[in-house]
Amino acid sequence: MDAKKQNELCRQACMIRKVLLETIHNAGSGHIGGSMSIAEILSVLYFNRMNVDPKDPDKIDRDRLVLSKGHCSPAMYATLALKGFFPMEHLKTFRKIDSDLSGHVEIHVPGVDMSAGSLGQGLSVALGMAMFAKAKGYGNNVYAIMGDGEIQEGQIWEAAMAAGFYHVNNLIAFVDNNGLQLDGRLSEVMDPNPIDEKFRAFGWNAVVVDGHDVAAIDDALEQAYQCKDKPTAIVCRTIKGKGVSVFEDQVRFHGGQPTDEEWKTAFAEIEAQLAKWEA
């Protein structure tokens, strides 16, 4: 990836963080930590790789993305608005009564391919979409983003087993390996690591990358496209709350809200990062 592209994708990740924080701040509620940790994944997918058209969100042969960790809707909605699926202004309705932008992703929102929120279901749905696309010969890819706490759910592994057995190579699953779940560290609750080895045992191609390195994510995707006989799992080592010092690696910001002082720090830090990428 050339330096210009890398700069653009880093800047988009920063914009995703800025917009998702503004969205949550405005609503007074929403999941900060797990939204911040997937900003680079979404930046690479939506601003470099995915075949989607904001003017034609339902086109049949589009790539699809299932945000299986559906509580991270602020990251998804920020990305879709930045990509042009709906006006930025609409984000101000997030979590308001009568808005389609609810706290967990909703399929009624342009650009969203699956409603999610009940963890553990997304990989199964993404697998179905990928198998359908293959049967139809559309040639598209289906992406899923799961949490590392989420993969404690048994249904994930049923889907993983089927995807490996049926060689569903157009299915690419990201695991946001930020090491925290709702109520603590994975290492203390129930550790699914080593995650890549588990996927390999189920017949997948699996890679581990720094999930905040846009070039590394992009390279892993290239490797996934080259793999013609297996689905690919991209295990992204990330930091929950990445991008704001006071939010990073804090269980409290899974769903909890910052104080006014912390919000001030957050917006100042994000603005400083944005200035760096714009330079």
Ligand SMILES: Cc1ncc(C[n+]2csc(CCOP(=O)(O)OP(=O)(O)O)c2C)c(N)n1
């Ligand atoms: C089936 C189900 N059980 C419990 C919850 C409540 N819940 C919401 S987020 C979460 C933690 C998920 O952890 P992880 O997948 O690691 O997400 P991240 O840390 O990336 O936000 C839980 C238990 C849920 N949404 N669905």
